Amino acid sequence: MRPLLIEGWSLGRRLALAVLLLSGLLALAFLLGISLGSSPIAFPEVLDILTGRGAVDPTTAAIVREIRLPRVLLAAVTGATLALGGLVFQALLRNPLAEPYILGISGGSAIGAIVGMLAGLAPFPGVTATAFAGSILVLLLLLMLSGRGMLAGRDALLLGGVMLNAFCGAVIMFLISLSSREEVQHIIFWLMGDLSMFTPAQLPLLAGVLPSFVLILALARPMNLMLLGRDNAAALGVNVRLVTALLLFATTLMVSLVVCQAGLIGFVGLVIPHVLRLLFGSDHRLLAPASILGGASYLILCDLLARSLPAQGEMPVGIVTALVGAPLFIFLLWRARR
Amino acid sequence: MTAVTVRGLNLFYGQRQILRQVELTVAVGEFLVIIGPNGTGKTSLLKAMAGLLPAAGEVLILGQPLASYGRRKLARELAVVPQLTPSDFPFTVAETVLMGRSPHLSLLELEGAEDHRLARQAMEFTEVAHLANRHLDELSGGERQRVTIARAICQGPRVILLDEPTASLDPAHQVRIMDLLEQLRRQQGMTVIMVSHDLNLAAMYGGRLALMHEGRISAVGCPAEVLTVDRLEACYGCRMEVVRTQPGGLLRVHPLAAGQTG
């Protein structure tokens, strides 16, 4: 896949252009996400509410501040995390099909969430906590299974993760078979990604992804080198074991943090890095910040569609990301083969 | 000071012993070719020299023990050119070559004008400058190898290790690569250590050859000394014909089919 834009530009120029474009997109998505919903609110009114001036209708203010703003923030942080996580795993595993759930995070957090839901826990903090615990436990299990070989060879990681996901899938089906009709509906919505359960009290949790963001951005050049292969990266001065461990833990932590609050939203981590690579090239020093901005915008817009399209209620946002993302991915594959 | 000195090197892979008490000295500015049958440990020896495999014994790079080098410092003195370069996420030629400057840059530092100049120089030397904006997967095998060598040159090393660099190339490209390496050696005093299957190329370019057999160096010396019929048969297990095309000229080695006498 070759960049559509800006052949031959220097990294600095491409980075500036990418950040400019994507920041603009994010701002636009943000405004749209807050203004639109079950009832449209005019932009000027939205700005008044956000900046706290002007006389505003308290109901509208409540809708914007208590419901739409937190939800859009969750969508932004989740989208950014998933896209960045997909980018990291694609580099770590040197596999274009890698996405943030590939190492068992999806299976583990799903089991945790379902157990929490069946136990009658509230979405926050109950189900959130059990989902988080589930994904961390699966990661530990993966570490034990792959052993020392995990940090050395990518295949051990990949195989272990895929097998764990498959096993978790069976456990999930078993748990679903035990559930009542209503519980099954809750579970399905969680499995497909559900941003509607978010409360403002959860906002501080989102900040937990920031350390991971910083670490990954700092490791962008080593990620480039890792794509040359383990030995070549080491020969160029990269501490492969350390970088692999840091990236693995940082990514698992941040992805678990958003998944336990938003459910399993797919096709963001897989598709966004590829789209950005197609536009801007393979240098991770550009792709990492671009994934953060691009992923955030994408999920805000998909969530907007999920809320607005159905005549009644809303779709799980994972359906929209799949319906948009899958054809997009197929298109990218087709382009790559030409 | 030698370029590389290996003493008493042993390497195990699980229970199997890959390298047995390997002893080898490579002088600065030398062109050494390591030859031997498959599975005899040639690549492992190369990787052990580069610090990529943990071997017991002594390895000195430019007079200093290998263990005393930090990763980045080692990468500034010693470059490794692998047999194949993966291209799942193709970078451009320019990006790839620039990666060779990484050992000279701190984590967050961007490449500067000097780095770009050195990369350009390396690309011109290996004659891939005209491909700077092309992606690796668009190039032929020979072009890709030249890119990798350009990247290695960018590291500014004094020793360059190559693992069968000409294995999948056609004869014209093979010779081109070997000429490039010889040029590097002569013009910049680079020490070239290469693993190769191709006995004829080894004979053509190698200042010295090291013949490996079952994890040991069984012979080392100039091509004429090493490439004898008996030595080759003992190592490769097949009878070969060694011929000089003309007096004082190139050595030619061919394996003989059963029944042939040459």
Added chain:
Amino acid sequence: MLIIKTFALALFMLLLSGLCQARMLVDQFGRSVEVPERPQRVVALAPSITEVIYALGRQEVLKGTTQYSDDPPEAKNLPRVGSYVRLDIEKIIALKPDLCLAIKDGNPLHAVTRLEKLGIPVYVVDPRNLEGISKMITGLGEVLNAAGQAGKITKEMQARAALIAARIAPSTSRPRVFFQIDASPIVSAGRGTFIDELITLAGGHNLAAGANGYPRFSWEDVLRLDPEVAIVASMAGGFSVADLKAGWQRWPTITAVKNHRLHVIDASLVDRPTPRLLDGLEVFARIIHPEIFGAPLAN
């Protein structure tokens, strides 16, 4: 002088409390809720609550309700605020309610908490049996200033139930009854459900009463239980009436099938905690004890 002052003060306090726009009531979940004196904009968070509001004649204060609130038919025109398990908080707020009415087993607690945090009082009802329904109607009557009508409805409910209980009492037979809610897999109603209560009040023995909630059965289980009366909810599992009956008729050894005591009834008679359950009770009574109440009407 002191007496007059005290009297004036008491009168003043009385007036003041009358002027206060809210009163503290205890809802059916045991919580103290500050409910407006005269609620003007009410959102009902379950179809059964909507039905009761219409029965109380207070539908003009009802401004919104959940999906599937289509009894009575006029309720279909009300704005929807999501389903009762997935409430759309934004839509609820947009209706500017001064009171929300929630149902304990159904509306998620966190949604109720969310609404209260946003300053909207929520009164929770918990109709888990016929008595609970009476209490719900009484409670809602008090909240919506329709105590008189509430009293009328509950009296009528109690009279109808008492009548049936009185006519059952002399009889000692309690036929074995199996109620099928769902098909593929077969689901019945156990302890703690309305259906269980209705079967018992109608003088039957609920074969699923060994479990709580909604247990599953295989045909093998049903054969072993051998019900004397089988009642099937229409649209169980999405099957047609003919298909549902055919499912049972495959097993001619079952007593209910042998004696042609297989009945399909309209599910809406027994699935909502509203006064309509009394209609369901009367249907059950005819089905289970035709010798007392007369043959069941054609389904």
